[in-house]
Amino acid sequence: MTTKTSDNASEVMVELRDVSKHYGSVIAVRETSVNILKGEFLTLLGPSGSGKTTLLNVIAGMLSPTTGEVFIEGRNVTSVPAHKRGLGMVFQNYALMPHMTVYENIAFPLQIRKMRKKDIEQRVSEVLELVRLPNLADRKPRELSGGQQQRVSIARCIVYNPSLILMDEPLGALDKKLREQMQLEIKRIHVESGITVMYVTHDQEEALNMSDRVMLLNEGNVEQLGTPNELYVNPVSEFAADFIGQSTLLDAEIVEGGETSVVGLGSLGKCRVVIQDPRVGARGKLLLRPEALHIVPRGETPEGHNALHGRVVDSLVTGGTVKHFVTLENGDDVAVQELTNITMTSFSAAEMVQIIWPIEAGLFLDR
Amino acid sequence: MEQRASPWRIAVNASAVAILIFLILPSLIIIPISFGNANEIVFPPEGFSLILFRRFFNEPGWVESAWLSFRVALWATAIAVCLGVPAAYALARGRFPGKRVIALFLLSPIMIPHVVIALALFVYFFQIHLSDGMLRLICAHVVATLPFVIVTSHAGIRNIDPVLEQAATVMGAPRVLVLRRVTIPLLYPSIISGALFAFLISFDEIVISWFISKAGYTPLPVKMFSSIKWEVSPVLASISTMLTILSVVIAVIVVLILRKQSDREGAGRS
Numbered sequence: 001m002t003t004k005t006s007d008n009a010s011e012v013m014v015e016l017r018d019v020s021k022h023y024g025s026v027i028a029v030r031e032t033s034v035n036i037l038k039g040e041f042l043t044l045l046g047p048s049g050s051g052k053t054t055l056l057n058v059i060a061g062m063l064s065p066t067t068g069e070v071f072i073e074g075r076n077v078t079s080v081p082a083h084k085r086g087l088g089m090v091f092q093n094y095a096l097m098p099h100m101t102v103y104e105n106i107a108f109p110l111q112i113r114k115m116r117k118k119d120i121e122q123r124v125s126e127v128l129e130l131v132r133l134p135n136l137a138d139r140k141p142r143e144l145s146g147g148q149q150q151r152v153s154i155a156r157c158i159v160y161n162p163s164l165i166l167m168d169e170p171l172g173a174l175d176k177k178l179r180e181q182m183q184l185e186i187k188r189i190h191v192e193s194g195i196t197v198m199y200v201t202h203d204q205e206e207a208l209n210m211s212d213r214v215m216l217l218n219e220g221n222v223e224q225l226g227t228p229n230e231l232y233v234n235p236v237s238e239f240a241a242d243f244i245g246q247s248t249l250l251d252a253e254i255v256e257g258g259e260t261s262v263v264g265l266g267s268l269g270k271c272r273v274v275i276q277d278p279r280v281g282a283r284g285k286l287l288l289r290p291e292a293l294h295i296v297p298r299g300e301t302p303e304g305h306n307a308l309h310g311r312v313v314d315s316l317v318t319g320g321t322v323k324h325f326v327t328l329e330n331g332d333d334v335a336v337q338e339l340t341n342i343t344m345t346s347f348s349a350a351e352m353v354q355i356i357w358p359i360e361a362g363l364f365l366d367r
Numbered sequence: 368m369e370q371r372a373s374p375w376r377i378a379v380n381a382s383a384v385a386i387l388i389f390l391i392l393p394s395l396i397i398i399p400i401s402f403g404n405a406n407e408i409v410f411p412p413e414g415f416s417l418i419l420f421r422r423f424f425n426e427p428g429w430v431e432s433a434w435l436s437f438r439v440a441l442w443a444t445a446i447a448v449c450l451g452v453p454a455a456y457a458l459a460r461g462r463f464p465g466k467r468v469i470a471l472f473l474l475s476p477i478m479i480p481h482v483v484i485a486l487a488l489f490v491y492f493f494q495i496h497l498s499d500g501m502l503r504l505i506c507a508h509v510v511a512t513l514p515f516v517i518v519t520s521h522a523g524i525r526n527i528d529p530v531l532e533q534a535a536t537v538m539g540a541p542r543v544l545v546l547r548r549v550t551i552p553l554l555y556p557s558i559i560s561g562a563l564f565a566f567l568i569s570f571d572e573i574v575i576s577w578f579i580s581k582a583g584y585t586p587l588p589v590k591m592f593s594s595i596k597w598e599v600s601p602v603l604a605s606i607s608t609m610l611t612i613l614s615v616v617i618a619v620i621v622v623l624i625l626r627k628q629s630d631r632e633g634a635g636r637s
Contacts, residue, residue, distance in 0.1 A: 099552045166537075
């Protein structure tokens with residue numbers, strides 16, 4: 001962790017230093033230190049109650065942290081009131097002023113900044129263009145659809161050029177199709193404007209789609225911070241592995257260290273896993289992602305692979321991929337995803353098969 | 368809407384109408400009487416004239432009392448709104464110890480009999496040597512009307528999403544600007560209807576006024592009541608008619624305001 005802001009103040013947008021938030025004896029956020037870079041799209045991801053909205057509100061100035069300090073562009077804003085932090089914020093239920101028209105809503109932050117009327121007009125129409133709502137300026141928010149309202153609220157936010165925008169589950173109230181469309185819109189606006197975005201969601205797919213980096217939170221702790229790829233390929237814990245992507249987690253214990261360690265899977269037998277600094281006897285979970293697995297008829301295990309025996313329960317063809325559900329000998333279920341392929345062998349239900357994966361595709365998690 | 372009339376439904380509707388008539392008839396009977404020309408109150412009226420209304424405006428005292436009541440109601444309403452709306456805001460949004468007790472205290476004039484308040488104010492005004500007739504009425508009426516302003520604006524504030532105020536704050540608006548541009552405009556309907564109720568209650572108030580009013584400061588209801596003790600003047604009918612019309616107009620305005628507000632909110636929740 002950095003101790004001086006001046007070192008990298010030019011690239012750091014937000015720095016949290018040992019920030020925590022307690023409500024009485026309840027800890028909403030534990031001591032957290034993190035840097036958010038300029039121009040970055042950082043997502044706070046976690047189940048409800050994980051502290052992601054609390055953290056966002058601490059940065060916005062709606063809550064003051066119990067401990068620690070908040071820096072925005074190198075300035076300590078811990079005791080600066082919300083209205084002087086110069087941020088933008090987008091809310092889940094849009095928070096548009098019902099008594100103002102679309103135009104008035106977007107002009108409002110500019111009026112607060114005492115901009116000239118003529119400049120306001122020009123700026124508002126520019127922004128309406130950017131969010132692709134040029135013809136709705138005179139409508140009241142209630143006359144718009146949910147998606148349109150959210151665009152207005154984004155327009156109201158970017159109109160005064162904040163260098164940081166906080167988004168609190170902005171797409172949570174929209175249906176799935178509109179949500180995907182708005183994800184692209186927000187991403188486009190982020191790229192075009194270069195604004196730093198901190199985005200809160202509990203939807204892992206949304207987080208992986210949109211973010212430069214994802215901060216995974218669990219019960220007030222930062223579980224993992226990394227690129228979407230890092231989070232998927234190298235989850236640091238069982239929670240991270242389970243929360244992001246589909247996964248099979250099998251009870252495992254390190255039996256023998258080495259270049260490739262041997263891991264015992266209870267009654268399922270043993271397999272080989274690449275583990276950094278293996279401690280013999282350590283217990284944990286073996287993570288297997290569906291797309292790393294293959295189903296083959298029983299027989300020889302190919303070189304460099306591990307194998308487990310099981311029985312096919314069901315197979316689902318979902319367009320480009322097929323999903324097989326296999327029950328292992330100890331009753332655990334495993335999902336296997338393979339590309340749909342004409343030459344692919346099909347398996348009938350209840351057929352005994354073996355599941356194989358390359359040694360380097362398994363991941364041992366000890367927490 | 369066509370709906371099949373079951374005997375049960377007919378009975379319910381009929382009794383509702385009967386109760387409505389029972390409640391409204393005494394007020395309605397006054398109206399034709401006020402257009403009669405008799406020297407005493409008779410029903411049905413003989414003929415039609417505006418003589419009783421003319422007497423109201425010509426006989427000494429009536430217009431002065433009405434004007435006094437009007438001014439008192441205006442002042443009491445203004446003060447009750449200035450005190451009640453901020454109090455309601457604190458009760459709706461604030462987090463502080465003793466909130467419930469304070470709320471109960473502020474609403475207590477609704478629950479305590481007016482006679483008790485009247486006597487208490489009588490004694491209290493005597494002790495603090497408050498002898499200005501107008502000021503006594505205004506202060507007393509603030510006590511009586513404040514709870515109604517608090518109740519209506521509290522409900523209004525509870526209807527405003529705090530996120531709206533938060534959004535305005537984050538986009539740079541200081542507290543005063545948030546109140547001026549967001550909270551108060553959204554609260555207007557509640558403030559106006561609370562104020563209209565307060566005005567009506569004050570204009571109509573008799574028990575407290577009777578106790579604390581001084582010679583030369585007789586509000587209209589007190590004057591009406593004292594006049595009925597000496598002679599049943601038919602002028603009272605014309606005053607009652609005018610008061611009824613005032614009440615109806617105010618009630619209709621309140622209903623229209625509240626309906627407009629609920630329309631807006633109903634449509635806002637998509």
